[in-house]
Amino acid sequence: MDHTKRLRITGVIVAVIVVFSIAGYIDLIHPGTVDKGKEITVGTDVNGIHINKIVSLSPAATGTLYALGVSSDIIAVGPCTHFPYNVTENLQKVTCYPDFSAQQIINLKPDAVISSSSYKATEVQELLDAGINYIYLDSGSGSTFHLIEKQDTLLGKLTGTMSNASKLNSWMNTSLNDFKDTGLTNKSVFYALCIENHAPWTSGNNTFINSMFNYAHLKNVMTDSGFFQASTQVVANDSPQVLLLGTRVNLSQINTPTYESTPAYKNDSVFQITDADVYSEPNFRDIFAIQDLIQSVYNKTVNIPEFPLHLEYNVNPTSTVEKVKT
Template sequence: MNSVMKYILVVVVSALVITSGIVLYSIYKQSPSGDLNYISVVYQNGTKQMINLNNSNSYLIRPDNYNGSTYSFSTPVVKIVSLAPSITSTLYGIGAYDKVVGLDPYSTYPPNSTLPIVTSNSGFDISLEEIANISPQLVISPGLGYYPANEENSIVNTLHIPFIVMNPENVQQIENQTLELAQITGTTGNATLINAWMQSNLQNFSQHLVNISKELNVFYYLSTPGDWTAGNGTFINEFFTLAHLHNIAANESGYYVDSGENITVGEPQIILLDQYVNYSSITVPPFKSTPAVKQNRVYTIFNDNFFNEPDFRVIYAIGWLISKAYPENFNLSDISQYPISLQYPPDYNM
């Protein structure tokens, strides 16, 4: 289960709970007023680095009775708990995985991790006991409201461990997140190389698509039951834009259940199936009469973590989309080599 699938499950459960008269914590986790966008870290050589988390749409939860405008770490950050697959992947990609001491259960890259899992209840709750046992200097969480606010606040105000919520919403903010995590861990040089690699490939995509005048219509079948899809304001919608595709579900925002009208009216020429959606789902109306089904242009994405997790590996997701939509213009081999040497390269498990 990736972050978006977990988000969908949280939405469904929340709807059931709310209709039962029970209040559940917020689905969308936005920066509360008063939380901190600036942190200061110190490196082994004694130099300090100021970091503006706002550049990646992120923040540090303000501890009770903390009146400063910047949270300062007095010692180098060498023990981090990652509660998001995208954070784990980025820390590995920038060469800072040796500083990770605990994970959420959905972090699969790098594979074969032996690090302790610090969540419970199938990943829906943070185990405060595990966090206390590990005693990290920093906990980093995604920003989709995965974890109850009381658990986050207990980490901050009972265990006195800093807690950052990272919530990048587009490719530029993903690059900023990469840089910020590198600044925290002292691997800024690697982040600079990675962001340059991302920009170079995005420019390469654009050059390969420059002669395509009309976008193809696309529908992303994200999950069942119900025809869950991704609308405006989602990562996948930005990927479609960068891949010169028109998302027929972009007339609504966020992740939602499509009524079928978009599919009938939009006539998708390409349908993307999440890896957990069975092909039989599109052999019935309104899908079976679409140009995508008639022309056999239905593709199952290779690994939804590449599409739904906000980290540098989205370059492979966008490249794959272009290679499927416009195979005469682009091939996956056109993506340049990742600039950092890793035991498991970022295209692992594609």
């Protein structure tokens, strides 16, 4: 090899070393530089975004992901996620209430976190700074089945399962229309979520359970918005025809003159929720809860279409509500 060629090769090697040295120096100054994650809601343009390593802090979203056929993409869930048990029992559980541990989640290296709770902006920012997408599915005030369908569509786009999301939404829409066409006359209902210091916590307008009542042909006697504690006298004055009790209500708590004076108590129309998860996790499974509620209150079977997606584990809860002997 002549002297000139050796000089050229040596120059190339030196140049490469310099380039890598500069790159190493930059990385030393800005360690772990990554693209920021994106904060996503149902109104976000998600074209070009695909997720397949998911931490789901939302039990409702976990159920929906299972229905869409991508439960294998979930790498961790919150400790309160129970459905589907056969899928979630062996998944890692991460802290998610009242706050989540950003570092715990970051260590799992997901490409997305799904939540239906409002967390601190600083916690969310930690995830975004680590390059993790944060998907917020609102389930609070004003939640409706229309919103659920939008969330199904969003998850379908993000996971590449739009076909299944469309089938799920079509099934929900058909079922909701079947509930409307029952010819039933609405009965008035009071919902006691729980009772503290003899006063019941209940729900009014702009709550998801109120939307369920509307499809179940039940008129909520509580007209205020959100969840609040009502006086027992208000319950007596509103004379509900149906009493619906949350899972935490003990029958002895309503064996009082106030409740005993209601038409619901007198006519043996007191029911208790047996599956708290279904009633507290807005997603497609609430269709089955409405069907069960109509059957229990009105003794009427509403036939809805067969569930359109073939899954290993049954998505239809065996029972969500039962009559209570007063």
